[in-house]
Amino acid sequence: MGKPFAILAEFANPADLLAAARAVRKAGFRHFDCHSPFPIHGMDRAMGLKRSPLGYIVGGLCIVGASIGFGLQTWVHTIEYPLVIAGKPFFSWQAFIVVTFALMVLFGAFGAVLGMLSLSGLPRLHHPLFHSENFSRFSRDAFFLSIEADDARFDRKETWAFLESIGGLNLELVEEPSP
Amino acid sequence: MTPVQHSGSREIDSNRPYSLEKSPLSRILLGIGIAGLVLSLIGYFLEPGRFYFSYLTAFAYWTTLTLGALFFTMLHHATGAKWSVVLRRGAEALSMNLPWLFIFFLPVLAGIHSLYHWSHADAVAHDPILQAKASYLNTAFFIVRGIVYFAVWSALALLLNRHSLAQDQDGEEVHTRRLRQVGAVGIVLFALTMTFAAFDWLMSLDPHWYSTIFGVFVFVSGFLVAVACLTVFYVFFRKQGILADTVGISHFQDLGRLLFAFTVFWAYIGGSQYFLIWYANIPEETVFYLHRWAGGWRLVSLLIIILHFLVPFIALIFFASKRNTRLLGVVAGLLMVMHYINIYWLVMPTVAATDAVISWVDLVTLVGMGGILMWLFLERFRRNPVIPLQDPDLSESIAHHP
Incomplete structure (x- = not known):
């Protein structure tokens, strides 16, 4: 087996997991994660997660999309291929709004989907925690908390004892197989 | 007013009245209302040419606002919304002004010949377009329609309020189901009456001009200002310590989201x-915008685009700004002002085609009607429990956390 990846602890119910997340954060750990079959109310705050920057990614791409949409039409209709349409001026900004809006939404949607994937580290086909037999229950009926070995405060013995002290069950050291 | 206090456990004590004490504010509002109406009456004699248009603008402003509150309540019930349960009494109390607004509608009927060109028989006699529209645009049918609109709206408001208040007493679940039915059917009736009311009262000011989307435009504007008005109220109540731990930041955030969404929808x-x-560039349609792009009206048009759309849009787009009650109150206040200017922009170019001139009669009719209506609202809000005490979703609404 390779080097340790994380210590995994199971908790009896969502409330215990929420309390454990709070305790782990309070103890100074930063590289830890919670795993549950469904979202738990208040978990973000308990884990001390910050708001996702996704909104700003989407907003930025919306501005880019709108600029491209408006710019392309302006360039085509005034410089590259001016054509009289319905007797309107070449630069008819009113008519450009629809495509500008559509490209803004398109870029924003791409930003939302791709940004969400990249921020959550997806697509990812494997994760070291999957080496744990017990962990397969995370999507059914069990609540887990894992503290990763690369956390500055991680210490195999102390962290193990700490997780036990806050009520962790079925503790397990999950290792990363050496390549 | 004394704040409604909650125990730490956030449970509802059904023995407590949960209503507010008498406030000097309602007397002030009543005073402003009466003074405004007296000045309006003076305005009627001093500026007869202007009066009815000022009055119609004020009437349309308060009616659309009140209808927005009615729609808020019906939407809440029809969708089974839970977050807004604690805000419902505000919207309900506002919507109960609809029967009273019928009284304020009567002067519009009295001024029909001053307001509506199509109501003159000699004008119709020389105008083939008006002749073709005469089966719809005639005085008798106009009056009947107005009465029907108010009958429908008042009935809806009464039903919604009656079941909601009855549930406070008996706690029966049947009221919740009944309210959902009223909400669902009511939205259909509302969509039709609101659209035609906008056609009748505002669009027919220029009887040659037409726009099928006009009713939606007026409705969206009204709903937006109703949410803005509720936001201003609840921000104000929060400042007074009323409902401070019942209507929380997450409720304000959702109000902010509605404001943002409907600001965008209004612009759309x-x-x-x-x-x-x-x-299409058809002269009989473009005349509407040509009037509103001439003289001082150009400035008003630009002002509406900037202050009714751009500024609220940018102010409300950020997560943090919707959780800042002070900013939210300011933006909601701005939207309330801009809704008036929006209605003004719909009505006034028909009487002042070349320039946007503001008259003191505009102000006194607006404030007079508003003072009376807000006084009625505040008194009703104060007398009844300020939250629906026995609503099955109340505790979920209080614990609301997005």
Whole structure:
């Protein structure tokens, strides 16, 4: 087996997991994660997660999309291929709004989907925690908390004892197989 | 007013009245209302040419606002919304002004010949377009329609309020189901009456001009200002310590989201109307925008685009700004002012085609009607429990956390 990846602890119910997340954060750990079959109310705050920057990614791409949409039409209709349409001026900004809006939404949607994937580290086909037999229950009926070995405060013995002290069950050291 | 206090456990004590004490504010509002109406009466004699248009603008402003509150309540019930349970009494109390607004509608009927060109028989006799529209646009049918609109709206408001208040007493679940039915059916009735009311009262000011999206534009504007008005109220109540731990930041955030969404939707509908008319470029349609782009009206048009759309849009787009009650209150206040200017922009160019001139009669009719209506609202809100005590979703609404 390779080097340790994380210590995994199971908790009896969502409330215990929420309390454990709070305790782990309070103890100074930063590289830890919670795993549950469904979202738990208040978990973000308990884990001390910050708001996702996704909104700003989407907003930025919306501005880019709108600029491209408006710019392309302006360039085509005034410089590259001016054509009289319905007797309107070449630069008819009113008519450009629809495509500008559509490209803004398109870029924003791409930003939302791709940004969400990249921020959550997806697509990812494997994760070291999957080496744990017990962990397969995370999507059914069990609540887990894992503290990763690369956390500055991680210490195999102390962290193990700490997780036990806050009520962790079925503790397990999950290792990363050496390549 | 004394704040409604909650125990730490956030449980509802059904023995407590949960209503507010008498406030000097309602007397002030009543005073402003009476003074405004007296001045309006003076305005009627001093500026007869202006009066009815000022009055119609004020009437349309308060009616659309009140209808927005009615729609808020019906939407809440029809969708089974839970977050807004604690805000419902505000919207309900506002919507109960609809029967009273019928009284304020009567002067519009009295001024029908001053307001509506199509109501003159000699004008119709020389105008083939008005002749073709005469089966709809005639005085008798106009009055009947107005009465029907108010009958429908008042009935809906009464039903919604009666079941809601009855549930406070008996706690029966049947009221919740009944309210959902009223909400669902009511929205259909509301959509029709609101659309035709907008056609009748505002669009027919220029009887040659037409826009099928006009009713939606007026409705969206009304709903937006109703949410803005509720936001201002609840921010004000929060400042007074009323409902401070019942209506929380997450409720304000949702109000902010509604304000943001409907600011965008308002611009979308207004833009669509403009876009189609601009594209087709048919003189009988473009006249609407030509009037509103001439003289001082150009400034008003630009002001509406900037302050009714751009500024609220940018102010409300950020997560943090919707959780800042002070900013939210300011933006909601701005939207309340801009809704008036929006209605003004719909009505006034028909009487002052060349320039936007503001008259003191505009102000006194607006404030007079508003003082009375807000006084009625505050008194009703104060007397009844300020939250629906026995609503099955109340505790979920209090614990609301997005």
